[in-house]
Amino acid sequence: MNQTRTFLMFALMAVAYFLWNAWEKDYGPQPLAPVAANTSDVEVSPVATIPGQTPSEAGQQGGGRLVTLSNDVLRLTIDTRGGNIVKSELLAFTATPRTKKNPDPAPTTLLNDNSNDIYVAQSGLVSSGGAAPDHRALFQSSQSHVEMAAGQDGARLDLVWQGPNGVKVVKSYALKAHSYVVGFEQNISNGGSTPWQGNAYEQLQRMAPVEDHSWWKSISDPSSHSFFGGGWYSPQDKFQTLGFDAFKKHPLNQTTSGGWISMLQHYFFVAWIPSGNETETFSTAILGSDSARPSYILRAVSPSITVAPGQSYQHEARIYIGPKLQGTLDAVAPGLDLTTYYGWFTLIAQPLHWLLSKLEALCGNWGVAIILLVLLIKAAIWKLTAMQFYSAARMRKLQPRVDALKERYGDDKMKMQQAMMDLYKKEKVNPMAGCLPVLITFPVFIGLYRVLSESVELRQAPFFGWIHDLSAQDPYFILPAIYVLVMLATQWLTPPPAGMDPAQARMMKFMPLLFAVVMAFFPAGLVLYWIINGGTSLIQQWMIIRRVEQTDTKLRTS
Structure with a gap:
């Protein structure tokens, strides 16, 4: 699954989580009978x-x-x-x-x-x-x-x-x-x-x-x-x-x-x-x-x-x-x-809080501790995300051939899909390679959201500059704007899904704007987490794309 679909999956999961959270608050399990x-x-x-x-x-x-x-x-x-x-x-x-x-x-x-x-x-x-x-x-x-x-x-x-x-x-x-x-x-x-x-x-x-x-x-x-x-x-x-x-x-x-x-x-x-x-x-x-x-x-x-x-x-x-x-x-x-x-995410949130507190004890700043936490998580799943980006890079190289298949089969979607699957199989590309990383990072995202929302140690914890409280939203919306730039850069590096409807393609272009609105009201510490997470992913993706292109160039000249 390419990065654009990852964004969509994340958005759907986020909506599902907040709907579930609201339902739990109003209609969740009642206390034990007296x-x-x-x-x-x-x-x-x-x-x-x-x-x-x-x-x-x-x-x-x-x-x-x-x-x-x-x-x-x-x-x-x-x-x-x-x-x-x-x-x-x-x-x-x-x-x-x-x-x-x-x-x-x-x-x-x-x-x-x-x-x-x-x-x-x-x-x-x-x-x-x-x-x-x-x-x-x-x-x-x-x-x-x-x-x-x-x-x-x-x-x-x-x-x-x-x-x-x-x-x-x-x-x-x-x-x-x-x-x-x-x-x-x-x-x-x-x-x-x-x-x-x-x-x-x-x-x-x-x-x-x-x-x-x-x-x-x-x-x-x-x-x-x-x-x-x-x-x-x-x-x-x-x-x-x-x-x-x-x-x-x-x-x-x-x-x-x-x-x-x-x-x-x-x-x-x-x-x-x-x-x-x-x-x-x-x-x-x-x-x-x-x-x-x-x-x-x-x-x-x-x-x-x-x-x-x-x-x-x-x-x-x-x-x-x-x-x-x-x-x-x-x-x-x-x-x-x-x-x-912490609700359903206690098993994730409690270890995250423990790890964050240890990192804060080392660096003396909760914002820096969040950055270090992201780097540790990225290091742990580096190979998994590399699989995702290698797949996206290969799909990017295959895009001209995918466009040719569209012209050949026209409106025959079944033949088009079969030809694409044959092409992916021949070129050893797995379009579903991005599912596992997002299934790992999303629970961490929600767990950290609960930590930032519930942990009194992070209440009014300053970062640097204008961020005086990592548990509150960015007062000037600078961090959400930076995250939008990261999303736009990632979107530019990622090819659109093959066979996507034009209306869906236009909708995907507005995804960064949607995320800007959502992130504007999240705690600044959570947006900082997602900026570092997205930024490191962007760097990794760019490195892998360059490596794939260099490998293809060597194969053509040999």
Whole structure:
């Protein structure tokens, strides 16, 4: 198959992939059917007893004050009303790229209690027989700002609640240096005269985003193809996603130990990670289901807790608030690396990400790493592509004889095709020689597209010059224009398929323009990959054409 047909095959595969991707997003497999929870050791029903809090109610809550806790990578804002994390800022990730015009952009905000887009991490205690501080209770703090000082390895914030029944609860958050993991404790001290019984819980509450289903959004914003919703993990069922529509269709009610719950989005996520030595109940809830924008809750509830008079009990958990840093998250909790979801191309994308990260470690630039990746791939399939280009070069030499066959057989297409096949067989030309290389390079192309779209390491990664973000489109469309030039040069070196209809031939001439439109909205790193891939193929093709011509010249003169 010659290079022109390769372009057409690639275009058809690309269209098929994006259609499949859109279908998967809307009609893909649903989560596993919920497993009935074993609630024999849970004395308090998690959904019936734990109070909800709609966005409007959250805005009306008063009496609390905001306290901040920070290390070198994370700044948390905690409301003493409930002792909840109502805002988180990722200090190492800016909301917009750093440029000369904007040298100090604001950090990326993940959790936020904005009433128009509420996203908070809540926790508390509930009891069926006595007072307990849920996520609406008023805590006290002697501190207003806790920051990890230079030379320290962490920082800690304590919030105190004192009940009328003699029960005292200290809710604590702790940060360590360079870490997005937040340690969390609820220490229950029973100073009363009767046993205290209840449950501890942690939950994530989030409003669904306002979705834009326009075709422009789908091709111009890579985040539109990224999963946005809930997720949970257990050692038995592994990682399961929960789209916001699944909260109603497939409500979760599952008991497990060693798992976690999370809210996922493009590049970042938040996950409550309960202590692995207890059996927790994972469940879902919807607040304001009749409203235009309901609020969705993923919750983990502990087994029943009993604290005798004069005794204390400490309930522990962790919460991860940060980026999807591949290769590091499984050390935080089993299965946490799965939050970076590549879909069907995981088997290709994960090794590509690993190889890209190794190359970037060598050269210090993700764009250069992409170029080196292309060169490695081209070296690996050099002989396969050489077969394709030798076939194309021989067909180029045979073009005058093919034209003669057209004149001889006229409109008799069957005789024409048979004569062409006889000619190819006699001259040892295989018109299908180009199929295998494109079947190899296309999955790599899609795998790299997923890596560039989902890997936070490539977010806002600069290349050189005007390319400040390899995961976003080229702002001046220079790289797509360069790729068009590569395609035009390749088209000039490649003979049109024999017997092609004139209308098809004219359409093929517009292929570079079609690809220019498509590539204009792809991530700049992906277009860079395809430029280097096409450029090296162009050089290889030109070298082989020259070699074939020199060989033919020697044969004629000998």
